[in-house]
Amino acid sequence: MGTCWHHSRSRTRRLSRVTQIQELVLKIHSRCNIACDHCYMYELADQSWKSRPTVISEDTVTHVAQRLTSYAEAHRLDSVSVILHGGEPLLVGPERLRRICGEITRILSPVTTVDLRMHTNGMLLHRPQLEVLREFGVKVGVSLDGDRSANDRHRLDRRGRSSYDKVLAGIERLRSPEYRHLYMGLLCTVDIKNDPVVVHDALTALNPPGIDYLLPHSTWDNPPPPGITDSPTPYAEWLLRIFDRWEEQGRPMRVRTFDSVLSTLRGGPPLSEAMGLAPSDLAVVETDGTIEGADSLKAAYDGAPATGYDVFRHGFEEYARHPGVQARQLGIEGVSETCRRCPVVESCGGGLYAHRYSTTSGFDNPSVFCADLRAFVEGVAERITERAFAPAVHDTGELLFARDKLTRDLLQRMNDRAVGDPGPEPDSDSDWSEAWQALLSLDTDDRTAAELDAVLSHPYTRTALRLAWDGPADPALIAPLVVAAAVRSGAGTTLAWEHPAARLHLPTLGTLELPGPGRVEVTTDADGLLVRHKDGEGTERVPLTTPGADSSSGTARWRPLDNGGPLVDDADPFRDCFPAPVTEPLSPGEREGFRALLTRCYALMDERRPGWRSDPRTLVATVVTPLSQGAGVQLGRHAPGALGVAVDAEPDDFVRQLPRIGRRARLAALRETTDLAVPGSPAGHLLDEASEALASGCGGSASQSPDTDGRAVALKEAHQALTELAELPQRQLTETGTALADQLWAEWREEAGGRG
Secondary structure, eight states, X not given: OOGGGGTTHHHHTTOSSOOOOOEEEEESBOOOSBOOTTOTTTSXXXXXXXXXXSBXXXXXXXXXXXXXXXXXXXXXXXXXXXXXXXXXXXXXOHHXXXXXXXXXXXXXXXXXXXXXXXXXXXXXXXXXXXXXXXXXXXXXXXXXXXXXXXXXXXXXXXXXXXXXXXXXXXXXXXXXXXXXXXXXXXXXXXXXXXXHHHHHHHHHTTOOSEEEEEOOXXXXXXXXXXXXXXXXXXXXXXXXXXXXXHHHTTOOSEEHHHHHHHHHHTTOOOOBTTBSSOXXXXXEEOTTSEEESOGGGGGTSTTTTEEEEETTTOOHHHHHTSHHHHTTSOGGGGSOHHHHTOTTHHHHTTSOGGGGOBXXXXXXXXXXXXXXXXXXXXXXXXXXXXXXXXXXXTOHHHHHHHHHHHHHHHHHHXXXXXXXXXXXXXXXXXXXXXXXXXXXXXXXXXXXXXXXXHHHTSHHHHHHHHHTTTSOOOHHHXXXXXXXXXXXXXXXXXXXXXXXXXXXXXXXXXXXXXSSSEEEEEEEETTEEEEEETTTEEEEEEOOOOTTSOGGGOOSSEEEOBOSSSEEOSOOTTOOOSSSOBOOOOOHHXXXXXXXXXXXXXXXXXXXXXXXXXXXXXXXXXXXXXXXTTOOEEEETTEEEEEEEEXXXXXXXXXXXXXHHHHHHHHHHHHHHSOSBSTTSHHHHXXXXXXXXXXXXXXXXXXXXXXXXXXXXXXXXXHHHHHXXXXXXGGGBOHHHXXXXXXXXXXXXXXXXXHO
């Protein structure tokens, strides 16, 4: 175990918790039928493969599954991913592969959902192997470095012959209708000697669901190959040419590196181990049962991934607490001082951990690709910046319209994907199509369109669509939207779909208790719903209340939402998008108490800040969701029209917090619909700081404004943020962002001049 694992030991002690291990790379065969000259396992510093069994034993597989099951049970993990790896995992043969998959599934399935995957070179993707993979639902990623010329530059077989034709044949079999749903994507190692557009076009011709471009494993001791020009950032230029091509194509598939940067630039999570500050949740088990760190560490030095643990004597709980593992859990504190000062660190994250290594300072360095990573992130940020002026910055109505258009665009893209890439379940495709046609009918009828708008503008509708974006087009997502709109407008429609839960929630209306999960058929008319459960069994008539009706008028099976003011939604399955826990659905008495609390809060708000509802600087919430005790008042993530209020909230605190939260909601909605600054630039944070400070320093009536000293401090902070913003290069703000900055300056001058 090298000392470099411990370079952040002092930081490691500050960890408050250990990140859960949710992804296991399981080496089932330690040899390969291709001799790639850039392979980290056979060609780089760590050569431990030579002393390990060629094939994992059945006893070792059992121990791995038992250890992982115990860990998943202890941490109540909803799912774990097990990635079958090598060497070349398909060298185990179809029968041994079936036993391995069967043992893992048998032991883990009673406790958690098992997500089986495989990383293969694709040469052995023949029908017997594919049948086993289909039997256990194993998703498959295939390594391919581009066209024949690019691929054969490094990926020759052990006799020096091309591997290209056999890999393509394997991919074609994987793409056939019976196995297509297992096709996860392609992994390509970057070689800047290859033409990037030719490489990308060769990969996209194979219609992969995703592509992952991997930088070649290098360290400061073993730097990457130089470019063929004098450019200081050849890898960034190579990737940006592909990014431009991907954009031209309309982003037809996921590209993990690109998606990760796009996510982090917009404030989302990183999506790749190689980029971003997310803690590692990965463990590796070798064919002899040893538990190690990420495979990429083999590029650093001999023994770099070693922990001293194995599945026969140790569990994954011990592995997760290993100092070397914890060193990768520290976020911003786990990167070098140079990285912490870098403006793109949120997106870059210091690069892949192994790429930071040097013998002189261990892993306490920026990535050896540092300049390339920064140039790539900044290049993407500039390319995606929407610089056109958005009227929404001056008009709340325009802002709401633009936000609702995003929801509709997301729905349209999900439908396009459903039509263009049919899934393995024909009934599901048909159900989605029927629900989509019903939605279009509601949308094109003047008598029903407004009610569909009301459902689609419900904050949790967009939250649900965003969370479901990576999965298949599920009729259980769209059908309840259509049913809710039909009920609201009194329109007649009939839809059937597989419903995965025992509750059917109709957004903006309420929740219907079903006998259980299963197929439902719902017919709407002016009198409510007719629900048939499980192919005609359990038919019942449900008289629904309409918007604005008394929520106490429900039945034993139907629970309407409280709509006696702002909609109180305590039941939507996607409402859990706040920084604090939401409550379980409230009892009738609790709902009455919560409504009374909201009435007091809003009455006090009207008294102390008259006119707040029409303040153009804030966005008024349309939905309120009760939060657990002590949670205060919160803004929902991805749902700027939703407000979370604790069941024990204090009206005085509500009045203090609501203007600030309204400002945050407006900024969140603006950022969803346009760009205020180049993504990832300091300008975005400075706009936030100025707006927050002004919210603290400005009040309604003088008697209820912050105290004089507090107001002075807040105005000083706002001035400081706005001054720093003005000193940045002008190009960091868009036209819309400049208009917002002007609004904040005008507000500051009014407050500073009017209050001394």
